[in-house]
Amino acid sequence: MANTNAIEMLSDHSGPIKLLQLPEEVRFSLRIDVSLIAKASKALGFKLPDQIGARTDVETGYAAMLGPDEWVIKTSAEDRDSIAFAFTKLYKTTPHSLTDISDREISILLEGGEVTDLLAIGNPLDFRKFKVGRSERTLFDTAQIVLHRDRDDSFKLDVWRSFFPHVWGMLVVGNRELAVKI
Structure with a gap:
């Protein structure tokens, strides 16, 4: 059907x-203090850019820094759940907001x-x-x-x-x- x-x-x-x-693409909005991007990068599995306008490209997508504490992350559908899970675990020790904005x-x-x-x-x-x-x-x-x-x-x-x-x-x-x- x-x-x-x-x-x-x-x-x-x-x-x-x-x-x-x-x-349609899988996208997340990440809000986190810039001093904590090393922890967020570890959860994501690649380094987040640290300058507004900069983008880190990887095989499955990219992360772009849009503001002083804001990134957009594009990834494959296969990685959606693992990224969400990694950031759920990270939230226990590191305050942040990860929102699925795919739609x-x-x-x-x-x-x-x-x-x-x-x-x-x-x-x-x-x-x-x-x-x-x-x-x-x-x-x-x-x-x-x-x-x-x-x-x-x-x-x-x-x-x-x-x-x-x-x-x-x-x-x-x-x-x-x-x-x-x-």
Whole structure:
């Protein structure tokens, strides 16, 4: 029987940028005092980054520092339970908050030579300073997003589910405008 709650995956190739809604991902939000990240890193199984905007990539995902005491962790479905269990054990000695936010956000892949031009329609960042391997919380138009730069011509944009239609619509229109050089 088909899942009636499943979201139809979207893609757009109407302009120079490939836009693709990505499959759902396992994500956690971790809030912990920065002085305790060594303990959190041990529970996670890899080193958490210690600078805002920095990201640690591993085979099964990544961890990105978004604020002075905040990380987003993306992992495989197979690792979801073991991470949750490790942090439950850690909570006995180390105060923190680990929340599964997998259902909160939808990710969009943006690829192509003019990707920074497309992002600039809704974001004020200077993308010349946004290095590969960086992740940052920012805005797209009025919607809060987390933007990840994976290559010079490739970004992943994470947006809250409720703002997805607005952000997707702006990206599609902007992509079409880039195609006709508006």
